[in-house]
Amino acid sequence: MIIKNKAVVSDDWTILRLSENETPESVTVPVGKIIVPLKVWQAQRATLQNRAERGVWLASNERPEELKGEVEKFDVIAVDFPKFADGRGYSIAYNLRARLGYVGELRAIGDVLRDQMFYMQRVGFDAFAPRPDKNIHDALKGLTDFSETYQTSLDQKLPLFRRVKRDGIATAGSTNE
């Protein structure tokens, strides 16, 4: 189960993580819907790109620009959060969407927890695989913690001050003592 478009849905993708003795060149990618590490994609692009369903994931220390010009090849791109406190994934997501033009499913994987998901959704994630020991229905609530935001990000192209008419001092009913 994952969260996608603000609902809990079933999921048939498998995330491939290399074990220590596997290399990107030699690992066998099983058939089916597999989200492969960036390195595996790069090493086996020739065969992987002929598959019907393609997915890739980026580690937090990998650069989204490595997928420049080919983001549209993927049904899903995932970004791994090795620890929830590692915030690089937020900028990776932003860059994938805003700079590289990716419009497909963008999934947060790894140490994904309820209390970070509001921010994740703002920078462009539309799918979340919360950590398996957590209740996914509980995690879903994290997407609605706030109903307003000040600044632009991926979900909100205009900052609050361009979107709404904000009360100034004259209309706020407060005097300038």
Place this chain on the structure above:
Amino acid sequence: MYKYDVYDHQIVDERVAQYRDQVRRRLSDELTEDEFRPLRLQNGLYMQIHAYMLRIAVPYGLVSSAQMRMFAHIARKYDRGYGHFTTRQNLQFNWIKLEETPDILADLATVEMHGIQTSGNCIRNITSDEYAGVAADEIIDPRPYAEILRQWSTFHPEFAYLPRKFKIAINGAAEDRAAIAVHDIGLSVLKNEQGEIGFRVLVGGGTARTPIIGSEICDFLPWQHMLTYIESIMRVYNQYGRRDNMYKSRIKILVKAIGIEEFKRQVEADWADIKNGPGTLTVEELNRVAAYFTAPVYETLPANDPGVALYKTENKAFANWLQRNVKPHKIPGYAVVVLSLKKTGIAPGDASAEQMDVVADLADRFSFGELRVTHKQNLVLADVKQSDLISLWKEAAEHGMASPNIGLLTDIICCPGADFCTLAFARSIPLAKMIAERFDNLDFQHDIGEIELNMSGCVNACGHNHVGHIGVIGVDKKDGGEWYQVSVGGAQGNDAAIGKIIGPSFNFQQMPEVIDRLLHVYVRERLEEELFIETVNRIGVTPFKEYVYATPINVEDTVDKDAYGFIEKPDNYTVQRKSRF
């Protein structure tokens, strides 16, 4: 000052609700302590030695009388009747129960306050000039920009889990009173030759383990671009700042590692497609926010009040206070008054609930209902009529807030140290107290004149020791004892400099004598009218060093007299260092 509109209220109220639920989940063990820690930190809640500490944001140091009364209420209801003003112009309560924190934050929200992003690896409370709006040397009032930055940085989704904390300071006057050179980003508002307003942007300054002065990344950034340009700085830092070693994770280390030129190149590359985009500030928004910071309606008054002039000749104590604690105001007949929170015997920056109520009252009666918190941990009434000075002084004195020591030796900046802080190597509050007692004599202090003594309990340097004229810092000698290293020649402001360490460390009991010897060299060497820091700059550190170490400092290993109240046996005191935060 700024007032929340419906959006500000809604965002802060939703935050309280979110946090309340997080606390509930922590208490029911749905959240582990590791998962909860960053959440509570981003609401200002630290774990300290004895209890939780709650840090409340005072945006750019500005606080209304109603907010100050709320602090008093919180001090009484949830703490032990006092609070602590910090060098980052915030307020901390030291004896907080986790279960009560959602209610405290809900109470604060009713007066437009919160603890958002006062801790954690995110953009912290923006600090500014404590004399903004009234300083005679002001070029541009920085507060509207600080408020716009506050809103922009609040819950910025991309920058909530940075490699490390991130501090922005902004100054708009000729003299830098916001220490912009030792911040992650330091902004000075200025006007160019065409009369346009913009910022000089410094990046990568800081103190702590690697004290370093910020580098200029942009000499003139037109104000419209403030938010997008900072966004790009943040994005480069978020991606490339080190995360493997927390001592090397501040932006200053990144800037140093790749050089300011390369850093600037990366920032400008990132900026290219958002520059002039929708994040660009508008005149309407700037005007909307700036309208909250217009000057109050001043009366037309004579430049000098005859009553004050007369009373000054009759009352020495009042005259001393006028000299040290009252600053010139740009409007004739008005004055800026500093209320000292540095009475000898009190921890620097501490205020009791009663004092908070009193200052709220004084603000209402004498200064348009507003106060400022200074980075030197005092309070300021910025718009006082000179004709009110005598009554104000009497009332402040009655409540222990008229020590005429602003800028003098006992106006010490001091971090919480080992009495509260789990990271400390040594105590700092009792040391400040002991030094203040030794040099309590006011004539002596006036003779020494302006000097900044800054103290921290460990290498993190929360007490600004690196930029103190005299800096004191607790060091780890692995023997569990309390040792302090001393530096001289640091400075903040326009001539910011990092102090030089004079030599091997001293123990707690030796420290007052060390300070005494440093002052002795100054008195011996000074030219007429020369301040301590000027003498140091002229003659260098060596004469100080030689004299301090010339003869051993013998102190009887006297049992410290319960210096702060709750460390009962300081003689066999060992510093408690538990986990971080």
